[in-house]
Amino acid sequence: MGKKMGRPPLPKGQAKGVQIGVRFNRDDDKAIKRAIADSGHTKVDWVRNAALTQARNPPPWVKSKWKMEELDEKRVQFKLTAANFWVEGVGKFLVRRNPRGELAIEICVFKLPNPNEIVETRYWLGQQAADKIELNPNPELAEFRLVG
Numbered sequence: 001m002g003k004k005m006g007r008p009p010l011p012k013g014q015a016k017g018v019q020i021g022v023r024f025n026r027d028d029d030k031a032i033k034r035a036i037a038d039s040g041h042t043k044v045d046w047v048r049n050a051a052l053t054q055a056r057n058p059p060p061w062v063k064s065k066w067k068m069e070e071l072d073e074k075r076v077q078f079k080l081t082a083a084n085f086w087v088e089g090v091g092k093f094l095v096r097r098n099p100r101g102e103l104a105i106e107i108c109v110f111k112l113p114n115p116n117e118i119v120e121t122r123y124w125l126g127q128q129a130a131d132k133i134e135l136n137p138n139p140e141l142a143e144f145r146l147v148g
Helices: 026-039 043-056
Strands: 075-082 085-097 103-114 117-124 144-147
Touching: 026 043, 085 117
Parallel strands: 075 144
Antiparallel strands: 075 085, 085 103, 103 117
């Protein structure tokens, strides 16, 4: 029998790489394709970079009295303070849930400094801030309020 064709085998335990299959629904696929086209990356590189970003910079997972469905995409009036830092405004909650039932809560704020520029800023909430989320007494401004 003749020689085998193809790449020679690697030593045991030294596989070339790992493949992960991912399936998206049609709406998500459309949004992802638009983001990939805008980025200039290939689909493989874009998905790989997104996965590595999440793996290297995971969000803070918190327990909350609020459910994901109650907060996600809802407006929030906020004032966040820390040592040498404060910011306030109105933004929108973006919320994810993990299999343990914990939430990753961020506040997303868009600013339009000029007609040709949009600045998006996101603030991740830790447990102390998540515990301070409440219904806003002025729901016309935003459904929720956070002062922390």
